[in-house]
Amino acid sequence: MPSWLGLNFQDSCSFSSGELFFLHDHVMVIMFMVVILITYIMFYLLVNLKFYKFLSEGTLIETIWSMVPAFLLVILVFPSMSTLYIMEDYKFPSLTFKVVAHQWYWSYVVPLFKSLNFSLKGLGDFSFYEYDSMMEEFSDSEGFPRLLGCSSDFFMPVGVSSRLLITSTDVIHSFSLPSMSLKVDALPGRINQLFVNPSRVGLFFGQCSEICGSNHSFMPISVVVCSLSDFDSLGKSYLMDLMEDSLGGVDCSL
Structure with missing residues (x-):
C-alpha cells in the first residue's frame, strides 16, 4: 500500500519487482556519487583564484573524463539488461x-x-x-x-x-x-x-x-x-x- 508522504517503493510482491527495486537503488547510488563529485569540482573552480591549465585541457584529463563515464555505463548496463530479461523472458507461462x-x-x-x-x-x-x-x-x-x-x-x-x-x-x-x-x-x-x-x-x-x-x-x-x-x-x-x-x-x- 502507498503511504502519505512515502519516499520509497511499495513492498515487493514478485521476484522481478525486487530486481527492479535493486536496480533503482544501484543507479541512484552511482548518480549520487557523480552529483557529489561534479558539485565539488564546480564549487572548487568557483572559489579558487588560481588557474591550472592542465585541469581544463590536456590529453590525460580528457582521457580520464572520457573513460570514467564509459566505465560507469558498463557498471549500469549489466544489471539493467539482467533485470529486463527477468521481467520479459518468460518462455512458457503456466x-x-x-x-x-x-x-x-x-x-x-x-x-x-x-x-x-x-x-x-x-x-x-x-x-x-x-x-x-x-x-x-x-x-x-x-x-x-x-x-x-x-x-x-x-x-x-x-x-x-x-x-x-x-x-x-x-x-x-x-x-x-x-x-x-x-x-x-x-x-x-x-x-x-x-x-x-x-x-x-x-x-x-x-x-x-x-x-x-x-x-x-x-x-x-x-x-x-x-x-x-x-x-x-x-x-x-x-x-x-x-x-x-x-x-x-x-x-x-x-
Whole structure:
C-alpha cells in the first residue's frame, strides 16, 4: 500500500519487482556519487583564484573524463539488461489471464487451473470464466482504502508464472500495479502483455494510470494473490454456480 508522504517503493510482491527495486537503488547510488563529485569540482573552480591549465585541457584529463563515464555505463548496463530479461523472458507461462479495460471498470478472463476443460449440459465447454470489477462505494466500516476497493477482486496464484494480456474496448487506459512493478497501456484494437510471478500471498492495489475520462480516478485494481488450492476452488465454485443457474437452482456443490 502507498503511504502519505512515502519516499520509497511499495513492498515487493514478485521476484522481478525486487530486481527492479535493486536496480533503482544501484543507479541512484552511482548518480549520487557523480552529483557529489561534479558539485565539488564546480564549487572548487568557483572559489579558487588560481588557474591550472592542465585541469581544463590536456590529453590525460580528457582521457580520464572520457573513460570514467564509459566505465560507469558498463557498471549500469549489466544489471539493467539482467533485470529486463527477468521481467520479459518468460518462455512458457503456466497461466494466461486476459484484462479488458472499459469506461470505467475492468473485465477479467481467468483460466481454469491447469487449463482444465469442463462441459456443462446445454452450456458447452469451459476452460475459463469471466467477470467485471467495478469500484465499490466507500464506507468507513469496510476497511478498504478510499477509491481502491473493488466489487470483485482479481485472483492470481502465488509462485506461478502468469501472463497478462491487456486490451481496451473504448479509449486508452493503463493497467498499473506498483507492488508488482506492472504497468502497460490498454489500447483499443491492440493486445499488450505483461509477465508476473507473485512471491507472496496478500491483497494488492493499483489504478488506471492513464487519463481516460471524467471518471478516471474511479477505476481501481484489486489483486488477491492466493494459494493454488484456493485458486482452483474459485474456478470450481464459479462452475458450480453456473451449473446451478442452468438447472434452475438445483444444488450442484461437490
